[in-house]
Amino acid sequence: MGTPSLVLLVEDHVDSRELLEEFLTLEGFTVETAGNGQSAWERLRRPPCPDAVLLDLMMPVMSGWELMRHVREDARLRELPVVVVSGAGSSQPLPEGVLATVPKPVDLGELRATLARVVAAG
Structure with missing residues (x-):
């Protein structure tokens, strides 16, 4: 059996972050977390690169939109699979490069x- 997929979970609400981290760990993923886009950006700039990112869009310090702009401008991260997990309404356009969305709740x-699906495709 291979190494578990590494997922970076970027969520500013502590309760949501802890619940999703526990769920993903029970599902067999290795999970790292960040409480805002700035912390996630700092983590993404050092190896190893995660297999996927679960990203909230509405966060303090640096939003998910800002983080995605940085990711897509970085040649090493441009193809990183990103899934948006957000309560932002469907009227909001998604950042470029997002592969899928999962609404809140x-x-x-x-x-x-x-x-x-996203990890298998990556």
Whole structure:
């Protein structure tokens, strides 16, 4: 059996972050977390690169939109699979390069299926 996929979970709400981290860990993923886009950007700039990012869009310090702009401008990270997990309405355009979305409140079955598909494709 191979090494578990590494997921970077970027979520500013502590309760949501802890719940999703526990769920993903039970699903067999290795999980690292960041409480805002700035912390996530600092983590993404050092190896190893995660296999996928679960990204909230509405965060303090640096939003998900700002983080995605940095990611897409970095040649090493440009193809990084990103799944947006957000309560932002569907009227909001998604950042360039987002592969999938899972609305809040999160349906854990949908999250499991979406993440499995994104990691397998990457």
